[in-house]
Amino acid sequence: MAKVKGAVKINQERCKGCDLCVVACPVDVLMLQPKEVNDRGYHYAFAHNHEACIGCASCATVCPDGCIEVYRVTIK
Amino acid sequence: MTAEEIIKPENKVYAKPDLLNDNHMHYCPGCSHGVVHRLIAEIVEEMGIADKTIGIAPVGCAVFAYKYVDIDWIEAAHGRAPAIATAVKRLNPSRMVFTYQGDGDLAAIGTCETIHAANRGENIAIIFINNGIYGMTGGQMAPTTLEGMKTSTTPYGRRIDLNGYPLKISDLLVQLDGTCYVTRQAVHTPAAVRKTKAAIKQAFLNSMEGRGTSLVEIVSTCNSGWKMSPVESNKWMEENMFAKYPLGDLKNTVKK
Numbered sequence: 312m313a314k315v316k317g318a319v320k321i322n323q324e325r326c327k328g329c330d331l332c333v334v335a336c337p338v339d340v341l342m343l344q345p346k347e348v349n350d351r352g353y354h355y356a357f358a359h360n361h362e363a364c365i366g367c368a369s370c371a372t373v374c375p376d377g378c379i380e381v382y383r384v385t386i387k
Numbered sequence: 388m389t390a391e392e393i394i395k396p397e398n399k400v401y402a403k404p405d406l407l408n409d410n411h412m413h414y415c416p417g418c419s420h421g422v423v424h425r426l427i428a429e430i431v432e433e434m435g436i437a438d439k440t441i442g443i444a445p446v447g448c449a450v451f452a453y454k455y456v457d458i459d460w461i462e463a464a465h466g467r468a469p470a471i472a473t474a475v476k477r478l479n480p481s482r483m484v485f486t487y488q489g490d491g492d493l494a495a496i497g498t499c500e501t502i503h504a505a506n507r508g509e510n511i512a513i514i515f516i517n518n519g520i521y522g523m524t525g526g527q528m529a530p531t532t533l534e535g536m537k538t539s540t541t542p543y544g545r546r547i548d549l550n551g552y553p554l555k556i557s558d559l560l561v562q563l564d565g566t567c568y569v570t571r572q573a574v575h576t577p578a579a580v581r582k583t584k585a586a587i588k589q590a591f592l593n594s595m596e597g598r599g600t601s602l603v604e605i606v607s608t609c610n611s612g613w614k615m616s617p618v619e620s621n622k623w624m625e626e627n628m629f630a631k632y633p634l635g636d637l638k639n640t641v642k643k
Contacts, residue, residue: 321552325409325411326428329417329617331417331621334618335577351411353416356433365390366393369577371401371402372580373576374421375414375417377404377425380401381400381519382399
């Protein structure tokens with residue numbers, strides 16, 4: 312069976328750390344930086360478990376600031 | 388396969404639309420306005436009508452919409468967006484004209500303009516962001532504030548005997564013959580965002596084809612005004628707002 316692998320690219324300077332993408336992700340790929348902040352002082356989102364990503368784009372769909380780009384490949 | 392190998396232009400499935408500018412939005416973290424702005428940019432881009440679209444921006448948090456979505460905008464006085472949209476659409480019938488308004492703008496000071504524009508059946512689309520509060524001015528009570536909801540002007544909760552009932556403006560507009568499409572949506576989950584996108588697209592098509600007034604109400608959160616985190620306010624909205632403002636199409640005369 313073909314396997315779907317995904318990846319996300321997050322614009323960390325644009326992210327405001329609202330946590331909505333973290334909640335929307337069905338496979339628990341994202342989390343907010345526990346300590347690091349961006350230039351505006353927000354704890355930005357990052358992929359802590361990139362292996363699990365399926366490229367469903369749920370995170371990008373709910374992101375209020377359009378920070379997330381989603382990529383997907385099908386491995387045959 | 389590592390993430391770096393997957394992140395290539397040919398594998399891209401989703402990215403911010405080009406019409407949404409790179410400016411940093413002034414909205415609070417988690418604000419629903421950002422999602423709706425992005426949806427408008429996506430739809431205008433998909434329909435290929437960027438040079439034919441004219442938006443009317445409100446007074447409220449979305450007052451700076453012209454900085455974020457790269458189309459033509461006119462800034463209206465508080466609540467008067469449907470009146471300006473009427474003029475723009477009548478003078479330029481080939482253009483897609485929409486207004487973008489909050490509940491303080493559309494349901495309080497602009498009730499008259501909204502109802503009469505809809506009653507005349509102006510061929511405009513109205514995007515109505517309903518978060519039950521005046522967000523920009525500091526979280527005061529709006530006509531759409533729920534019973535018992537605490538705001539800065541109703542610190543003990545909204546009282547019906549003192550402040551009246553929450554105004555369901557979409558249900559009012561359903562009664563008017565001029566409206567062709569009235570729907571109530573939300574943007575709290577991926578599925579809801581997709582439904583809202585389809586609804587806004589339908590409203591824009593109605594404006595282009597001259598079918599009458601379309602209203603897309605989007606039940607939204609104001610996490611700063613409600614004094615909750617974005618995730619908590621989405622949950623609060625599901626539990627409380629949806630009971631008073633149930634989602635779904637209220638009127639659709641286009642689809643037979």
